[in-house]
Amino acid sequence: MVCIIATIIISLKSPAFFSALNGQVLLEAISINILIALSQMVIIGVGQMNLSVGAIGGFAAISFAGMMEVWGISAPVAAGLAIAIGVLAGSLNGIFIVWTGVSAFVVTLATLAIFKGLNLAITEAQPFYNIPAEVGAFGNTTFFGPLPWILIPALTIVVCVNFMFNRMPLGRKLLAVGANSHAAKLSGINVSHVIIVAHCISGFLAATAGIALVARLQLGQPTIGDDWLIMSFAAPVIGGAILAGGHVSTVATVFGVIIVALITQGLVLFKVDPYLVQVVLGALILAAVGFNRWKDIQTAKTKPGMHSG
Amino acid sequence: MADLSFEVQAVSKYFPGVKALDSVSITLEPGKTHALLGENGAGKSTLIKIITGVYAPDEGALHVGRAPVRFASPRDAIMAGVAVVHQERNLIPRFSIAENIMLEHLSDQVLRPLNFAAINEAARPWIEKLGINADPSTPVMELSVAQMQMVEIAKALSLQSSVLLLDEPTAALTPHETVALFNVLRDVRDKGVCVLFVSHKLEEVQEICDSVTVLRDGQNACENLSMNGLTRQDLVRMMIGRTELIAGYRPRDIDRRENALELLDFSSSAGHHGINLAVASGEILGLYGLVGSGRSELAKAIIGLLPTDGGDIRRDGQRVTIASPAEAIHKERIGYVSEDRKHEGLILQHSVLDNAGITVWRRAVNRFGFLTQNSVRRLVEPYLKKLQVKTPSLRQTIGKLSGGNQQKVAFAKWMAANCDVLIIDEPTVGIDIKSKTDLHDLIRDLASSGTAIILITSDMPEMIQLADRIAVMTDFVVSGELGNDGDYSSMSKQIIDLIHIEETRLVGE
Numbered sequence: 001m002v003c004i005i006a007t008i009i010i011s012l013k014s015p016a017f018f019s020a021l022n023g024q025v026l027l028e029a030i031s032i033n034i035l036i037a038l039s040q041m042v043i044i045g046v047g048q049m050n051l052s053v054g055a056i057g058g059f060a061a062i063s064f065a066g067m068m069e070v071w072g073i074s075a076p077v078a079a080g081l082a083i084a085i086g087v088l089a090g091s092l093n094g095i096f097i098v099w100t101g102v103s104a105f106v107v108t109l110a111t112l113a114i115f116k117g118l119n120l121a122i123t124e125a126q127p128f129y130n131i132p133a134e135v136g137a138f139g140n141t142t143f144f145g146p147l148p149w150i151l152i153p154a155l156t157i158v159v160c161v162n163f164m165f166n167r168m169p170l171g172r173k174l175l176a177v178g179a180n181s182h183a184a185k186l187s188g189i190n191v192s193h194v195i196i197v198a199h200c201i202s203g204f205l206a207a208t209a210g211i212a213l214v215a216r217l218q219l220g221q222p223t224i225g226d227d228w229l230i231m232s233f234a235a236p237v238i239g240g241a242i243l244a245g246g247h248v249s250t251v252a253t254v255f256g257v258i259i260v261a262l263i264t265q266g267l268v269l270f271k272v273d274p275y276l277v278q279v280v281l282g283a284l285i286l287a288a289v290g291f292n293r294w295k296d297i298q299t300a301k302t303k304p305g306m307h308s309g
Numbered sequence: 310m311a312d313l314s315f316e317v318q319a320v321s322k323y324f325p326g327v328k329a330l331d332s333v334s335i336t337l338e339p340g341k342t343h344a345l346l347g348e349n350g351a352g353k354s355t356l357i358k359i360i361t362g363v364y365a366p367d368e369g370a371l372h373v374g375r376a377p378v379r380f381a382s383p384r385d386a387i388m389a390g391v392a393v394v395h396q397e398r399n400l401i402p403r404f405s406i407a408e409n410i411m412l413e414h415l416s417d418q419v420l421r422p423l424n425f426a427a428i429n430e431a432a433r434p435w436i437e438k439l440g441i442n443a444d445p446s447t448p449v450m451e452l453s454v455a456q457m458q459m460v461e462i463a464k465a466l467s468l469q470s471s472v473l474l475l476d477e478p479t480a481a482l483t484p485h486e487t488v489a490l491f492n493v494l495r496d497v498r499d500k501g502v503c504v505l506f507v508s509h510k511l512e513e514v515q516e517i518c519d520s521v522t523v524l525r526d527g528q529n530a531c532e533n534l535s536m537n538g539l540t541r542q543d544l545v546r547m548m549i550g551r552t553e554l555i556a557g558y559r560p561r562d563i564d565r566r567e568n569a570l571e572l573l574d575f576s577s578s579a580g581h582h583g584i585n586l587a588v589a590s591g592e593i594l595g596l597y598g599l600v601g602s603g604r605s606e607l608a609k610a611i612i613g614l615l616p617t618d619g620g621d622i623r624r625d626g627q628r629v630t631i632a633s634p635a636e637a638i639h640k641e642r643i644g645y646v647s648e649d650r651k652h653e654g655l656i657l658q659h660s661v662l663d664n665a666g667i668t669v670w671r672r673a674v675n676r677f678g679f680l681t682q683n684s685v686r687r688l689v690e691p692y693l694k695k696l697q698v699k700t701p702s703l704r705q706t707i708g709k710l711s712g713g714n715q716q717k718v719a720f721a722k723w724m725a726a727n728c729d730v731l732i733i734d735e736p737t738v739g740i741d742i743k744s745k746t747d748l749h750d751l752i753r754d755l756a757s758s759g760t761a762i763i764l765i766t767s768d769m770p771e772m773i774q775l776a777d778r779i780a781v782m783t784d785f786v787v788s789g790e791l792g793n794d795g796d797y798s799s800m801s802k803q804i805i806d807l808i809h810i811e812e813t814r815l816v817g818e
Contacts, residue, residue, distance in 0.1 A: 163679075167679045167680045167681070168674075168678065168679055168680060169670035169671060169673075169674060169678075169680060172663065172666075172667075172670055172680070173670070175659070175663075176656055176659070176663070176667055179656045179657075179658055179659055180652070180655075180656040180657070182652055182653050183647075183652070183653050183654060183655060183656050184656070184667070185614070185633075185634055185635075186612075186614070186634050186645060186647055186653050186654070187634070187638075187667045187668050187722070188634055188635045188637070188638035188639055188667075188668055188726070189635065189667070190633065190635045242658075246656065246658055246659065247658065
């Protein structure tokens with residue numbers, strides 16, 4: 001609903017919004033942001049936070065670009081290896097959290113610095129420029145109308161993640177652990193495994209986003225991932241995810257991404273100062289959590305307290 | 310503030326589609342202890358929420374000492390002299406006992422530095438009076454559950470209120486602590502406070518209360534009746550609208566040649582030592598003991614949640630090691646129905662179906678590894694039906710069901726898990742009589758169908774109605790084992806003797 005109204009308002013005010021190129025640019029941004037948002041959403045589902053999504057994504061991105069440029073590895077193999085690096089980085093997060101019992105916030109804060117530091121040490125803060133043409137083409141062309149190629153892997157992943165949370169024991173276990181890890185453990189769920197797997201999935205998704213961004217920018221930028229953090233929380237939260245864990249919605253998160261994209265794009269078209277776009281994004285998060293809280297209070301008011309009769 | 314009466318006059322409360330309270334009245338008199346009884350769903354907690362200012366009534370009025378009052382928030386109720394001890398803990402774990410008790414008194418002095426010595430001194434009389442038996446500066450998180458409950462009560466009493474409302478105050482207390490609490494309550498009552506005592510334990514209500522109001526289906530089943538001359542049967546009849554059916558213990562045929570689960574000289578890191586216990590298929594072994602005697606910890610050590618420290622666990626005669634609850638369930642088919650359904654037993658914000666299905670997901674998948682729409686439902690629905698769980702739909706969030714229905718779902722989950730051995734911990738705490746009877750029938754049925762059951766309960770009648778043999782645990786050792794002859798007075802005496810003997814021995818050391 002909100003999306004449709006926003007689209008109508010924006011297109012009335014600024015006809016340029018509907019041009020094919022703009023549609024393509026918008027959809028490319030949305031595709032990549034979906035991957036970033038889902039990477040965080042999986043961890044929110046298990047009741048934790050992953051501050052290192054951007055660092056993992058950036059590290060996978062420069063690995064992907066670097067392997068192609070320096071070692072001359074073919075794009076698909078390099079992409080596969082970069083994803084493996086993302087999964088490995090995620091698994092390190094998970095293993096460390098489970099092994100030490102330190103909160104995910106602290107662990108991923110530390111690994112954020114580690115992965116980012118490795119990134120800068122390898123690249124010496126210089127981008128990799130020699131991205132193969134076919135990779136650039138994948139990131140910048142469309143297969144039908146304004147629909148970009150990147151949309152295909154993004155939508156495939158949305159379907160898979162949605163299926164996992166709703167229909168696979170793994171997804172259900174993830175939510176059970178997120179909502180009440182104690183009860184989950186007593187019900188025979190291996191909580192440690194579930195947490196580690198969640199972080200592997202998060203690493204996988206972050207790496208995919210990093211690779212997609214390299215294709216789109218046609219550049220192995222060391223700064224990739226630096227600005228992901230707010231986006232990664234904003235979309236799931238706008239989609240109604242409970243930060244304490246146990247409830248996330250893949251579809252609503254996708255809508256969260258779309259809303260954020262439409263609004264930021266709209267602001268750009270209305271020639272609003274780009275720095276103020278950040279302010280709007282922050283306000284949007286506050287509005288979303290405020291709305292969720294208000295809804296909770298409303299339901300609490302209207303439902304009888306049946307807990308202990 | 311004492312010597313004021315508190316009246317609820319013809320109060321009604323509506324929720325969408327439900328009339329939770331229908332013209333309910335109750336009068337609390339100063340210097341009297343009044344009982345509020347009712348099954349789950351009778352409207353008790355709605356009434357409590359109105360008295361404590363959480364909800365405003367849609368019709369009717371509240372009076373303190375004949376003057377009408379209107380509570381817009383819980384704070385208004387406190388200011389009007391209504392103090393509450395809630396079922397849920399409301400303490401700050403890292404703060405000291407004294408700070409927790411005095412918390413409400415500190416709020417006016419935001420800028421003044423705290424004088425901890427003075428706070429400790431101010432709290433000390435309450436700590437001594439309630440027999441909390443700990444230094445005022447001890448952090449609350451280091452206390453036992455029963456001690457925390459006492460701190461909670463001290464906190465309410467320290468407000469010098471004219472009304473003291475206690476919601477299931479004895480649920481976590483041992484008989485000894487309950488006696489101490491009752492002495493304090495009599496004291497408070499004699500000072501002219503209106504005490505409102507909400508409990509499922511009818512024996513306690515009969516012991517401590519002067520008058521009673523019973524709710525049924527949101528209406529008064531009786532109003533301000535004197536306790537004099539009322540029997541337990543009278544109370545039950547008013548609560549459920551019929552007489553209680555107490556099924557006595559009936560001996561059952563058990564093939565004891567092979568034990569389903571056996572502990573040999575078992576020790577654990579929690580402090581158990583030299584434990585020998587055995588339970589055969591189809592048998593109910595009762596494990597009785599006071600709170601803190603190590604019963605739940607023994608269950609958790611068996612299923613691999615707490616480390617073992619020597620001795621053997623034998624399953625169908627084979628020596629086994631169990632490293633985690635996952636191994637206990639999936640390898641050894643041993644399940645543990647937790648006493649703490651809100652934190653350990655259920656995931657309150659998930660649906661009935663997800664809660665009941667959590668143990669069967671690995672069996673419910675199709676050949677591609679996916680859960681289909683009906684696969685989980687097929688495995689758990691028969692049990693939910695059998696237990697007569699009342700829920701609008703399987704998608705209902707379980708936290709919104711009544712305690713009795715929640716506990717039934719917790720049971721359904723373990724029935725669906727197809728365990729051969731079930732350790733059932735305090736299955737009927739805080740649930741209504743109908744659900745309790747249903748669950749007792751179910752436990753008997755499970756045993757009859759060949760499940761070996763270890764039943765942990767502090768409820769002596771429950772133990773004597775259900776268990777084939779009763780082991781008594783005192784301070785992490787088994788102090789004795791009894792065959793059940795079904796006679797309440799002789800069995801309860803023998804059990805209490807066993808606890809007493811062991812305590813004497815410990816003091817002797």
